Amino acid sequence: MAAKTINITLKIWRQKNCNSKGNMETYTLNDVSTASSFLEMLDQLNEQLINEKKEPVAFDHDCREGICGMCSLYINGRAHGPDTGTTTCQLHMRMFNDGDTIYVEPWRSAAFPVVKDLVVDRSAFDRIQQAGGFVSVNTSGRTMDANAIPIPKEDADKAFEAAACIGCGACVATCKNGSAMLFVGAKVSQYALLPQGRVEATQRALNMVRQMDEEGFGNCTNTGACEVECPKGISLDNIARLNREFLKASLVSNK
Amino acid sequence: MSKSVLLKSSLAKKYWMAATGLFLCLFLVGHLLGNLQLITHTGESGRRAFNEYAYFMAHNPLIKVMSWITYISILFHIIDGVLLTIENKKARPIGYAHAAGTKSSTWSSRNMALLGSLILVFIVMHGAHFWYKAKVRTDMQLHTYKIESTQDLGQNVPPQIYYTHTPSIQPIPADPNAIDVKNTTELYIKGTNIKIGEGYKDLHSVVVAFFSGKETNGVPGNENALFAVIFYVIAMVVLAFHLMHGFSSAFQSLGLRHPKYTETIKNIGNGFAILIPLLFAIIPVIIWKLNN
Numbered sequence: 437m438a439a440k441t442i443n444i445t446l447k448i449w450r451q452k453n454c455n456s457k458g459n460m461e462t463y464t465l466n467d468v469s470t471a472s473s474f475l476e477m478l479d480q481l482n483e484q485l486i487n488e489k490k491e492p493v494a495f496d497h498d499c500r501e502g503i504c505g506m507c508s509l510y511i512n513g514r515a516h517g518p519d520t521g522t523t524t525c526q527l528h529m530r531m532f533n534d535g536d537t538i539y540v541e542p543w544r545s546a547a548f549p550v551v552k553d554l555v556v557d558r559s560a561f562d563r564i565q566q567a568g569g570f571v572s573v574n575t576s577g578r579t580m581d582a583n584a585i586p587i588p589k590e591d592a593d594k595a596f597e598a599a600a601c602i603g604c605g606a607c608v609a610t611c612k613n614g615s616a617m618l619f620v621g622a623k624v625s626q627y628a629l630l631p632q633g634r635v636e637a638t639q640r641a642l643n644m645v646r647q648m649d650e651e652g653f654g655n656c657t658n659t660g661a662c663e664v665e666c667p668k669g670i671s672l673d674n675i676a677r678l679n680r681e682f683l684k685a686s687l688v689s690n691k
Numbered sequence: 692m693s694k695s696v697l698l699k700s701s702l703a704k705k706y707w708m709a710a711t712g713l714f715l716c717l718f719l720v721g722h723l724l725g726n727l728q729l730i731t732h733t734g735e736s737g738r739r740a741f742n743e744y745a746y747f748m749a750h751n752p753l754i755k756v757m758s759w760i761t762y763i764s765i766l767f768h769i770i771d772g773v774l775l776t777i778e779n780k781k782a783r784p785i786g787y788a789h790a791a792g793t794k795s796s797t798w799s800s801r802n803m804a805l806l807g808s809l810i811l812v813f814i815v816m817h818g819a820h821f822w823y824k825a826k827v828r829t830d831m832q833l834h835t836y837k838i839e840s841t842q843d844l845g846q847n848v849p850p851q852i853y854y855t856h857t858p859s860i861q862p863i864p865a866d867p868n869a870i871d872v873k874n875t876t877e878l879y880i881k882g883t884n885i886k887i888g889e890g891y892k893d894l895h896s897v898v899v900a901f902f903s904g905k906e907t908n909g910v911p912g913n914e915n916a917l918f919a920v921i922f923y924v925i926a927m928v929v930l931a932f933h934l935m936h937g938f939s940s941a942f943q944s945l946g947l948r949h950p951k952y953t954e955t956i957k958n959i960g961n962g963f964a965i966l967i968p969l970l971f972a973i974i975p976v977i978i979w980k981l982n983n
Contacts, residue, residue, distance in 0.1 A: 447788065460788050513789040539789035546782050612791065612801055614782030645700055654782030655701045655775045657803060658940040664795035673948060680946030682702045 439471035442534040446481065448493055449541045451550050454557075458550065460539075470530040474517060475500060475507065477529050478540075494553040502526040502667065505602030508609070509554060510541040515606035515665045523604060523667045543609035547616070547651040560651040561603050561619060567647035568640035569623040571632050582632065591629050598625040600668040607662035607670075613654030618662040620648050621674035628681050638689050641681040701778070708771050709941035711764040716938060718761045719967050727970065729898060730977050738908070741898075742834050742891040745825060746876075769811060776804045799936035806933040813926035820901060820919075825894055833872065833890030834908070902975040903982030920975045927968035934964035 443466045451458025465481050472480070475497050482492035498506035507524040511517035517527040532538060540554065548556040573579060599622070607618035624641055627633025633640070656675060663672045725744055732740045748754050799806065870887075871879040878888045893908060900907040902923075904916030913919055938960030942948065947956070 449788070510787060510789075513787065513791050514795075539787075541787055541789065544783050544785055544787055546784055610791070610795065612783075612796075613779035615779075645702055649701050652782060653701075654779040655704060656944075657775070657779070657800065658936070658943045659796035659800040661795040672943065676943055676946045676948030678946075679702060679705070679944060682700075683706065683946060686700075686703070 439469050439530075441467045441469055442529065442532065442536070444468055444477075444532060444535070445537040447537060447539045448554070449550075450493070450553055451542075452552065454549055454551055458553075460541075468529055470528070470532075472529050473500070473525055474509070474511070474527040474529065475525050494551075494555045496555050497525060500525040503602060505604040508543050508556065508558075508604060508606070510539075510543060510609055512539050515543070515610040516604075516667050520664075521667060521669055523602075526667075543605050545605075545608045545614040545653070547614070547653050548605060548608065556605075558603070558605050560653070561605065561616070563651065564616070564620060564644055564647045565603075565623060568636070568643040569627070571627060572636060585631050587630060594673075595626045595629040598622045598629070598670065598674050601626075601666075601670050602668060604667065606665050606667060608653060610661050610665040611654065611656075612659060612661065613657055615656045615662075616648050616651070616653040617656035617675045617678065618666060618670055618672075620644050621676075621678035622670045624681055625674040625677045628677060637681060638685040641678065641685040642689055645678075645682050704771050704775055705944040707767055708775065709944035711768040711771070712937050712941045714760065714764045715768065716934070716963065718757075718764070719971075721757075723967055723970055726974050729895070729974050738834060738893070738895040739891075741895040742893060745894045746889070746891045749825065765814070769807075772804060772807055797936060799932045800940070803933065803936060806929055809929045810926070810933055813922075813929070816922075817926075821894070821898065824897055825892060833876065834893035834896070899978055899982070902978040904979075905982045916979060920979045923975045924972045927972035930971075931964050931968040934967070935961060938963050 443464070446463040446465055447460050448463060449458055450461045463481060463485075465477070465484065468477050468480060475495070478493060478495055485492045496506050496508055498504045500507075502523045502525055505523070507516075509516065509524045511524065511527070516522060516524045518531050519527050542548075542550050542554045543556045543558075545556075547560040548558055551557050601619060601622035603619060605619070608614055608616050611618075624637075624644055627640060628637050658672075658675075660672055663670065725741075725748065728737070728741045728744055731737075748758075793801075871881050871883075872890060873879055876890045876892065877886055878890055879886055893910070896908040896910040899905075900910040901913045902916055902920055904912045904914065906912045939953075939957045942953075942956050
């Protein structure tokens with residue numbers, strides 16, 4: 437399909453910094469190519485704003501290939517916009533029609549404070565990861581080859597599917613409770629499924645959930661919205677596994 | 692075992708929510724089986740069967756333990772639900788300008804707190820209408836009597852007395868003045884401390900009068916019977932939606948999810964959510980229909 441151009445109205449959250457009160461601003465943007473990505477459209481808007489001597493809209497982005505997890509944006513009431521299985525950078529303007537009004541908002545979560553405009557601070561995820569999302573390896577020079585341990589194909593596949601999580605925060609943004617269970621479920625699962633990860637599984641589950649609670653994320657009510665909106669298709673199986681791992685850990689932990 | 696973790700953490704709250712919720716599902720089944728006696732038996736034998744069942748439920752020690760677990764479960768489910776809802780509201784202080792999508796989750800799953808609150812309103816009213824009368828009120832008329840020893844009564848026994856421990860129900864001769872009722876249901880020979888049996892509160896007539904609007908065995912008819920029936924049916928619809936999400940959600944919260952049985956749990960949950968409230972709801976409708 438040949439690319440055409442559309443004219444759109446944008447309603448974008450503008451907020452000077454983390455301390456100021458933000459509000460929705462309306463912008464008109466003409467001649468947007470339907471072949472451009474959503475972020476390219478925002479680049480076009482920023483060019484227009486700069487030419488008008490206005491402050492450009494701040495938004496997160498990095499690889500623009502859908503794998504780094506840096507881009508975010510809550511577009512027309514959906515995390516990463518109307519397309520399924522994609523991040524915002526892989527969302528294209530062909531998903532929109534001429535004359536559309538598009539709402540663009542930052543992730544809304546007490547644990548993800550707005551830094552500026554559409555940029556939120558997702559370091560809460562980093563702290564959860566640091567609380568247990570790793571395998572301790574002795575790097576004395578005699579490190580064991582990970583591939584020396586046989587792992588059933590099914591387990592390896594499930595662990596890989598969980599590890600596909602890019603930590604973008606779409607699950608938190610879309611959850612009506614602002615729960616981070618899909619993220620934590622994926623991170624706990626990717627290790628829990630592998631023999632290398634089992635060694636620290638008990639403390640990992642306890643520590644990561646404790647950190648998750650401290651960060652102020654909400655509680656999972658099993659609506660399943662996160663699974664639908666996740667750009668990487670992380671399954672609710674991982675939340676169930678986290679529930680199992682944590683219950684087990686709570687019962688057997690020495691600490 | 693780290694005790695604080697199993698009480699305070701977000702996941703622990705979900706475990707309790709799931710465990711109490713599933714126990715209350717069991718309670719629903721037990722309650723329904725009892726209620727169904729209102730429509731499976733008719734006439735005087737139905738009245739007797741239901742009242743005797745109610746007496747059994749109030750006096751069996753095992754049922755008493757279960758009833759206390761039920762009260763505690765309801766209380767925990769409410770407190771836990773309120774705590775979870777408050778925390779979840781706090782987790783998103785600023786909402787979205789564009790309303791969140793509704794396609795990615797079911798309506799029930801997003802409105803469990805609302806549905807639960809409506810069910811609580813129903814439980815309070817239902818308790819005032821029936822539970823309070825059955826458990827607390829002391830001026831209820833007694834219907835069936837179980838006489839353990841009649842030798843001291845002589846010839847004069849009241850007309851509403853039945854032996855219920857013998858296969859054939861035999862009314863025995865009458866003199867209400869020969870009996871004293873103490874502690875609501877205990878039967879004594881007048882003016883003595885000789886206990887001769889137990890009386891059964893006439894809950895059957897209370898229920899029929901409440902939902903039919905007609906005077907039933909001396910219990911005055913409920914003027915708003917039709918409204919009571921409609922309210923009850925609506926409450927059961929609300930319960931159905933609550934169960935539609937709650938039943939399968941409880942298994943997920945407890946980590947019980949597997950490709951082998953998750954589909955089955957969902958199907959059983961949906962069946963449970965429709966069948967149980969439906970059976971509850973037809974009972975007052977039938978009582979109203981039979982009397983109007």
